[in-house]
Amino acid sequence: MSFPLRRPAGTCALLLVLLAGCSSGTSGLAKEDPSGAEKGRSTSGTAKVRPPRADAVFDYQLGGAYAPPAGVRAVSRDRTAKPADGLYNICYVNAFQAQPGDAVDWWHDKHPRLLLRGADGEPVIDGDWEEPLLDISTDDKRAALLGIVGPWIDACADAGFDAVEPDNLDSYERSDGLLTADDAAAFAGLLARRAHQQGLAIAQKNTTDLLGRRRLIGFDFAVVEECARYQECPDFVSAYDGRVFDIEYEEKDFTAACRAWSEELSITLRDRDVRPVDADGHVYEHC
Numbered sequence: 001m002s003f004p005l006r007r008p009a010g011t012c013a014l015l016l017v018l019l020a021g022c023s024s025g026t027s028g029l030a031k032e033d034p035s036g037a038e039k040g041r042s043t044s045g046t047a048k049v050r051p052p053r054a055d056a057v058f059d060y061q062l063g064g065a066y067a068p069p070a071g072v073r074a075v076s077r078d079r080t081a082k083p084a085d086g087l088y089n090i091c092y093v094n095a096f097q098a099q100p101g102d103a104v105d106w107w108h109d110k111h112p113r114l115l116l117r118g119a120d121g122e123p124v125i126d127g128d129w130e131e132p133l134l135d136i137s138t139d140d141k142r143a144a145l146l147g148i149v150g151p152w153i154d155a156c157a158d159a160g161f162d163a164v165e166p167d168n169l170d171s172y173e174r175s176d177g178l179l180t181a182d183d184a185a186a187f188a189g190l191l192a193r194r195a196h197q198q199g200l201a202i203a204q205k206n207t208t209d210l211l212g213r214r215r216l217i218g219f220d221f222a223v224v225e226e227c228a229r230y231q232e233c234p235d236f237v238s239a240y241d242g243r244v245f246d247i248e249y250e251e252k253d254f255t256a257a258c259r260a261w262s263e264e265l266s267i268t269l270r271d272r273d274v275r276p277v278d279a280d281g282h283v284y285e286h287c
Contacts, residue, residue, distance in 0.1 A: 050162055051201045051220040052088050054242035057286050058266045062092055064276035069284060074245065074266070076165055076223065079152055083160045090203065090223065090245075091156035095149050095191060096168035096184070097131040104132055114145055116178055126174050133171050136187040137179055145187065150194045157198035164195045165203045165223050169210065185213050192218030203245075208232050211239045225249070228257035228267075237264045258287035 056073040065081040074088035083089035098107045098115070107115055108123075115123045116135040123132040135141050149166075156164050169188060172179035188210075195202040201220040204210065210217070221243035227233040228248055236244045244265040248254040254269040261267060271283040 048199055049196055049201050049220065050088075050199075051243055052090075052163065052245075054244075054265070056088060056245075056266055058245040058247075058268050059284060059286075060245075060247050060268055060270050060274055061276070063274035064279070066277040071286070076245070079156055079159075079161075083162075088163070089161045090163045090165050091153075091159070091161035091200070092165050092167060093149065093152050093156070094131075094168060095134075095152075095166035096136065096171040096187070097126055097129075097133050100130045104130075107132065107134075111144075111148065114141060114148075116175060118176060118178070124175055124178060126168075126171070131168075133175055133179070135179075136171075136183045139186075142183075142187045142190060146190045146194065149191065153191065153194050153200065154198055157200050161200065163201035163203060163220070164191075165205055166191050167205050169205050170207045181209055185210055185217055188217045188219075204240075208235050211235055214239055221245075223247075226253060228261070229253040233257065233261050233265065237261065254285065254287070262287045 052074050057071050058074045058076075059068050059072045061068075061075055061077045061081070065077050065084070068075050068084055068087060072087065074090065075084050076090040076092055077083070079091045079093050083091075098104050114135050116133040116137070118124050125132055134145055136145060153164050166188065169184055172181055172184045184207075188204075192202045196218060202218060203221050203223040204214055204217075204219040205223050206225060219240075222236050222240050223245045224232065224236050225247050226249060227236055227244075227246045229250065233244075233246065236246075242264050246257060246261070246265055246267045248257055248267065248269050249272045251269065254267065257267045267287050269283060269285040271281050273281065275282040277284070
């Protein structure tokens with residue numbers, strides 16, 4: 001089950017409901033062209049990490065996995081999906097907010113103290129998507145959250161993914177001032193360390209405000225939404241030397257991005273619900 005995409009407060013985030021577990025599909029990936037990956041590099045004290053190639057054609061499959069179109073070399077799928085054989089696989093994890101539906105009940109039942117709460121004691125909600133924000137405001141709570149999100153990242157590695165995409169990095173912008181960019185950077189740093197320990201590259205998801213901290217955090221590349229529409233492409237291209245996957249949702253923005261940035265980053269047009277290929281309304285193009 002999937003939900004539409006969003007971009008509140010100048011950034012955009014994605015979400016999917018928690019589903020069943022996933023299994024390995026890319027353990028035999030080559031280290032060069034076929035998977036859309038650069039040659040592996042060692043991160044101090046960690047397993048070998050392979051960032052994606054700057055020119056890898058990309059597909060965003062969060063609404064349901066399907067056979068990638070011809071020419072695609074990199075794909076992002078929910079952490080509960082299987083990786084695509086032979087491609088560079090990015091594992092989507094909702095790391096800073098709770099999923100809607102049953103997942104919200106799970107957080108309330110199992111980890112109520114890790115939900116961000118306002119002065120009235122009620123959880124702070126991302127109103128557009130009915131997602132409670134996770135409380136990343138202290139070292140203690142960040143460590144506790146890592147004990148939950150960390151195993152999700154481990155499972156991405158076990159399944160055969162090459163990288164992880166932790167979503168809602170910008171949740172502090174929707175926290176009614178209870179969270180800060182410093183809190184987000186601190187938790188993202190823990191996630192990056194965990195990913196690198198597992199041999200996974202890690203993507204910065206949107207959030208130009210944190211580009212200046214990308215090296216300190218440990219981000220290896222970027223997954224961004226509508227950087228043409230929001231005039232953010234130059235910032236991400238400069239920061240990540242072209243290792244940027246941009247998803248546009250409007251034809252006019254996609255066309256503008258292709259004209260200006262097709263030589264600098266990987267640009268994909270998708271429908272906002274990122275529907276699978278056999279669903280009504282499915283859109284996919286690349287330039």
